[in-house]
Amino acid sequence: MALLNSPSHSAKVAIHFQTIASSLHSRSSLKQAKLFHTCILRNNLPQHLYAKLLLFCTSPTVSTDALDYATLVFQQLQQDPTIVMWNTMIRCYASSNTPSQAISFYGSMRDRCMKPNNYMFTFIIKACAANSCLFDLHVNMYASAAGGNVEAARSLFDRIRYRTAATWNAMLAGYARKGNIEAARDLFDQMPNKDGQSWHEMVCGYMKIGKFDEAGRLFKGMPVRTLPSWNAMISAYVRASRPVEAFALFRKMQIVGMSPDEITVVSVLPACAQLGALVSGEWIHLYVERNRLDCKISVCNAIIDMYSKSGCINKATAVFKGMRKRSLVSWNTMISGLAIHG
Structure with a gap:
């Protein structure tokens, strides 16, 4: 064993390897x-x-x-x-x-x-x-992958003779995520058969860069407004500190018969707190209980936050105590609420 680790052995291995390495060439x-x-x-x-x-x-x-x-x-x-x-x-x-x-x-x-x-x-x-049958799959892969190379995706896209809606939508999403809404809009306007996902990607793209008016115009022009699009609009308005628009949209979706889901609830509750609309917040809480959405931790966290910021710490505490499971966010939200109220 010592012989194998000796300097002379190592030297021989090095010489042997160098001989083989140098012999490995194009011929x-x-x-x-x-x-x-x-x-x-x-x-x-x-x-x-x-x-x-x-x-x-x-x-x-x-x-x-x-x-x-x-x-x-x-x-x-x-x-x-x-x-x-x-x-x-x-x-x-x-x-x-x-x-x-x-x-x-x-x-x-x-x-x-x-x-x-x-x-x-x-x-x-x-x-x-x-291999042309791989085009659709890999345009989608490039455009939607985090940090995807949208330029490479576009190079593939431009070579496709027959494009599906999924291919168009992948490119729209890729451009929107990169913040290149002009390129996305140009492609959107060229798209022969737009579906709900196409409109949704464009609405989200405009909201992401703060162009709410253009997003609103597109949203109103949608042939069929999907629940994800309603949610995206409401969420973006709340993040932009525009609770009036968010809550107005929330009311309108109910008027047209669109039922809110847990994402809608989590998105709109902060608007209630921003507006001081406790009655509306309580109505949403009741809606959550009737539709059994209170099993969702994220929904309960949003309700706790709404009550805490609306001055109803006792109701916030009751919701917290009634949770079967709590996340770290649940504890932090409750602690923050108690701190606000001393």
């Missing part, structure tokens, strides 16, 4: 690559050397079997692959006869919470271009 064979791999495994050499092996095996000058071997090596890595390794595999499969494998590798990478770089997106676009 090398798969056999030499396997020898290189064996050397790494036997001597427990650093992980970064696998990048060189993968790069060689995915080179266009090597046989087709080398890509299969590269995939095997990649799948047997004992440590998480680096972004360089992911790029290598995705790049090669994007140019192969099985471009769908590039998408599969991309999905696996995202499952491991690895973030793609712009270099990778060029390969993904190429893979999708080679």
Whole structure:
């Protein structure tokens, strides 16, 4: 054992490895690559050397079997692959006869919470271009992913001949989340068959950047106003400290026969507190109990907060004590309410 760890042994390993590494070039064979791999495994050499092996095996000058071997090596890595390794595999499969494998590798990478770089997106676009049935799926993937590359998504979108509503909506959402409402509106105006989701994305996009008047005009123009759109409008008005508009919208949704859900309740209760509209807050509390929404922790928290800020600490305490389960927010809301009232 001591002999294996001796300086002379280490020196021999280093010399042996350097010999193999230097021999791995564009004219090398798969056999030499396997020898290189064996050397790494036997001597427990650093992980970064696998990048060189993968790069060689995915080179266009090597046989087709080398890509299969590269995939095997990649799948047997004992440590998480680096972004360089992911790029290598995705790049090669994007140019192969099985471009769908590039998408599969991309999905696996995202499952491991690895973030793609712009270099990778060029390969993904190429893979999708080679397989048109993947277009809808991956425009959606790019545009909706947190921190997604909307430019890459648009590049895919522009290549699609037959676009579904889901594809259009994915692009609208992607632009809206990036704050590029002008691009979203331009696309929205071009959209031949808008559905409820299309209108919803645009309304949310305008509300997000504070353009309430434009959001309101779109909302009024919706062929069918969905519950999520009502909720989005109410919530945005409350966040913008415009409780009058929020509560007016809440009343209107009931007039037109739209039943509030727990999200509506949580959104509108702060408006009651801001307006000092205790009677309205009590009516909402009664509505919650009748519709069994009081089992939702978030709803109870909102009611506690409303009563506390409306000067009814006893009612807030009663709601708190009646909760079967309480979150950290429940405790903090109750403590804050008690602090306000001394």
